Amino acid sequence: MIRWKFLLAFMVLGALPLSARAANEDKVPYWASIDTDLANMRVGPGNSYRIAWVYKRRNLPVRIVRREGPWRLIEDPDGDKGWMRDLLLSRERSAIVIGEGLAEMYAEGKASSSMLWRIEPGVVGLLGKCEAGWCAFDVDGHRGFVRESRLWGAGAPEAQRRE
Incomplete structure (x- = not known):
């Protein structure tokens, strides 16, 4: 009897993350x-x-x-x-470069790091983690960091509009 209660409790606890993920x-x-x-x-x-x-x-x-x-x-x-x-x-997640002029891609998520490339508006790449206004960005294997404000597809989907 105790074994069945333990098993039932285990199954209920195991289902919680799944239902939370489905709701998300x-x-x-x-x-x-x-x-x-x-x-x-x-x-x-x-x-x-x-x-x-x-x-x-x-x-x-x-x-x-x-x-x-x-x-x-x-x-x-x-x-x-x-x-x-x-x-x-x-x-x-992916993003597209927006705004006027070329966007700069840096080696690290800060403007004081080495600039690696300049990217034209309209270029699409895979999006990595965004922190402190910078996002990891991968354009066909060219990896670096781009300012979040230059990427449509980064940030919260409720708030972002194309400029």
């Missing part, structure tokens, strides 16, 4: 990226809806603003919104 995944908005070389954005949540945009840019960051079954209402870096299947999206 239901929260919108959240960041995602396009996970394929060709992705259709539709005007509604279904294959019968007209295609509004065809994306041909893997890792393009998008903001998920609503969920409906396997469909996600996304917002792209230009502010366009439409529906995309969840299978075309990844939770891997």
Whole structure:
């Protein structure tokens, strides 16, 4: 009898992190990226809806603003919104360089470190950890740190807008 109570308590405790994680995944908005070389954005949540945009840019960051079954209402870096299947999206974080002029990539997350590259607006890369206004950024293996203010896809998804 004691063995069954112990087993039941263990199963309940083991299920708690799973349910917390599932609840977290239901929260919108959240960041995602396009996970394929060709992705259709539709005007509604279904294959019968007209295609509004065809994306041909893997890792393009998008903001998920609503969920409906396997469909996600996304917002792209230009502010366009439409529906995309969840299978075309990844939770891997990415970002796109925004703003005027070239963004500078540094060896460390501080302006006093060595500048490695200058990156044009529109360049997409994989996003790492962001701290103190700097984000780790990887553009096709070229790794460094870029100011968070120059990246769309970094920071809290509720607050960020494309400039």
